[in-house]
Amino acid sequence: MxxxxxxxxxxxxxxxxxxxxxxxxxxxxxxxxxxxxxxxxxxxxxxxxxxxxxxxxxxxxxxxxxxxxxxxxxxxxxxxxxxxxxxxxxxxxxxxxxxxxxxxxxxxxxxxxxxxxxxxxxxxxxxxxxxxxxxxxxxxxxxxxxxxxxxxxDAHSLAHGTGKSIVEDGGDTWFFLTVDFAFGVGLEEQVSEVVREAGGEVLGAARHPLNTTDFSSYALQAQASGAEIIGIASTGADAINAINALSEFGVSPDQRPAALLLWYDDIESLGLETAQGLLLTNAFYWDANxxxxxxxxxxxxxxxxxxxxxxxxxxxxxxxxxxxxxxxxxxxxxxxxxxxxxxxxxxxxxxxxxxxxxxxMVHDQYLWEVKAPDESEYDYDYLRLVTTIPGEEAFQPLEDSTCHLLDNDE
Known part of the structure; x- marks a missing residue:
């Protein structure tokens, strides 16, 4: 090559x-x-x-x-x-x-x-x-x-799962709470691309350091943006703290948080009362079959x-x-x-x-919705399947990859 x-x-x-x-x-x-x-x-x-x-x-x-x-x-x-x-x-x-x-x-x-x-x-x-x-x-x-x-x-599968689904459901304007390192910035960029391709608009972003505990100022920035969707481009404790802050400080009735990478563990930490209704893309759920x-x-x-x-x-x-x-x-x-x-x-x-x-590795991804407390029938019964996203649709098309291994020049 x-x-x-x-x-x-x-x-x-x-x-x-x-x-x-x-x-x-x-x-x-x-x-x-x-x-x-x-x-x-x-x-x-x-x-x-x-x-x-x-x-x-x-x-x-x-x-x-x-x-x-x-x-x-x-x-x-x-x-x-x-x-x-x-x-x-x-x-x-x-x-x-x-x-x-x-x-x-x-x-x-x-x-x-x-x-x-x-x-x-x-x-x-x-x-x-x-x-x-x-x-x-x-x-x-x-x-x-x-x-x-x-x-x-990867970020592409998350963006084309959660992000694309929300835009198709009418969530046209976005503001991001983004953890400021490779993961968060990459996820924000991927979802922003999906939003714009679908005709939506990104109104801005507030980037925070890894392991932030006080999200009050970031939550207020998101609220003030007027965006319909507040995309949480972080995970783990950062995502939990961000969701809790949005719940505590409140968002307008026209705004909805969207967790771009929410783990099963995060739902357990948040509790169904706080997490109910959130959409998330995951490759696996313990109770699927x-x-x-x-x-x-x-x-x-x-x-x-x-x-x-x-x-x-x-x-x-x-x-x-x-x-x-x-x-x-x-x-x-x-x-x-x-x-x-x-x-x-x-x-x-x-x-x-x-x-x-x-x-x-190409495989199916799944869009899930977090159940309300009264919908959970037994321990760890947290998610409802919304749709299956075929692997070839979930991940970046191979022809769009910039990987040097795909160069056929000898």
């Missing part, structure tokens, strides 16, 4: 070291170090702990156990670490794991800034990274790599909570990675990448799922 990945230009260590790592000796049985190591790099102590954290680690452990604990006759090991929501910390841990600890694949990667930084390291080191807890579509565009997979959701319930009940027994979409994605993507290793008969990164893109994904998480050449 004549085009080169932008990742190469921002790699954080010398190319010589990267090649030395990638070309480490392969055991005679096709497995480096006679073990397959999976690292879960997540938020163990910060704002996204409840959305990923220890529960993400448990999801990966469950997948390894269900797979049988070994692949190709070698054991599978799971390790984990805390990226502390810092891109430099995440990149440093990824380099350490790939170079010194023999980690073959890193999973979860909550926080888009961290995910993009680790994607750069994964491409440089020619080792795998699977992103389940971040939304930035740069992972399958300018930062794409043969070794990076964006699995569960018998298969999702079977997995979720086992997950609950181990963690004391129902899984969210990223935790379910961590399990599914780990199984897919291990199936690819088994099919390749080796943990060689290039051989595994080939198999990951050839094997279809059919499990409780996705039916007919497949990974495109740019690393985007």
């Amino acid at each position: 004549s085009a080169k990945s932008p990742i190469k230009a921002i790699a954080l260590s010398s190319a010589a070291l990267a090649m030395g790592t990638a070309c480490s000796a392969m055991a005679s049985n096709g497995f480096s170090d006679d073990v397959v190591r999976i690292g879960v790099l997540t938020d163990m102590s910060g704002i996204y702990t409840d959305l990923s954290g220890e529960a993400a680690v448990e999801a990966v452990r469950m997948a390894v156990e269900d797979f049988g604990g070994e692949v190709g006759g070698v054991p599978i090991e799971v390790t984990y670490g805390d990226h502390r929501n810092r891109a430099d910390t995440g990149a440093s841990r990824a380099r350490e794991w790939y170079d010194s600890e023999g980690v073959d694949m890193i999973n979860d990667l909550s926080n888009s800034g961290v995910a993009l930084a680790v994607a750069a390291v994964a491409d440089e080191r020619q080792r795998h990274a699977i992103v389940n807890s971040s939304s930035n579509i740069g992972l399958t565009n300018e930062y794409c790599s043969p070794y990076v997979t964006h699995y569960t959701y 018998e298969e999702t319930r079977e997995f979720s009940e086992r997950f609950y027994e181990r963690t004391g909570r129902m899984p969210n979409m990223a935790q379910a994605g961590n399990y599914s993507s780990t199984m897919h990675y291990l199936n690819a290793i088994e099919a390749a008969g080796s943990d060689d990164p290039d051989a595994v990448s080939k198999q990951m893109r050839e094997l279809e994904i059919n499990d409780f998480f996705a039916k007919g799922g497949h990974i495109r050449p740019n690393g985007r």
Whole structure:
């Protein structure tokens, strides 16, 4: 290919070291170090702990156990670490794991800034990274790599789920409360594009730091904008605090909050009284069918909570990675990448799922509405299905991707 990945230009260590790592000796049985190591790099102590954290680690452990604990006759090991929501910390841990600890694949990667930084390291080191807890579509565009997979959701699927549905229902003017880093800004940009394409108008945005506790001034700005829809381009504790502030300070009868990335865990924290009526796009709901319930009940027994979409994605993507290793008969990164893109994904998480050449896993998304308290019939009965969004409609069209892997020039 004549085009080169932008990742190469921002790699954080010398190319010589990267090649030395990638070309480490392969055991005679096709497995480096006679073990397959999976690292879960997540938020163990910060704002996204409840959305990923220890529960993400448990999801990966469950997948390894269900797979049988070994692949190709070698054991599978799971390790984990805390990226502390810092891109430099995440990149440093990824380099350490790939170079010194023999980690073959890193999973979860909550926080888009961290995910993009680790994607750069994964491409440089020619080792795998699977992103389940971040939304930035740069992972399958300018930062794409043969070794990076964006699995569960992204900003495009959220924008064309929640955002498009609200505009079609008459929500024409928007104002955003946006967390000021890669995730929030990217989500705001994606939804703004959808709104404008549908003939709507974006009246403005108020951007706040990560982990903001006082949203009073931001809520008042949103109220003063006069926008029909107040788009909350944040998640976790930030989204919860923003929704609570809008409820406390009040919005006019003509205004409606719209959570652009609301997790199952967030609904539980808010309570149905506050969250009722909110629309959200999610890739997974524990009570969707018998298969999702079977997995979720086992997950609950181990963690004391129902899984969210990223935790379910961590399990599914780990199984897919291990199936690819088994099919390749080796943990060689290039051989595994080939198999990951050839094997279809059919499990409780996705039916007919497949990974495109740019690393985007395509599968159906779902638009849900939060139930009112009197509609909830049993514990954790929070969501009602509004519509299913086919994967090819939910995610960015492949022809629109700027991924260098799609360049056919030789």
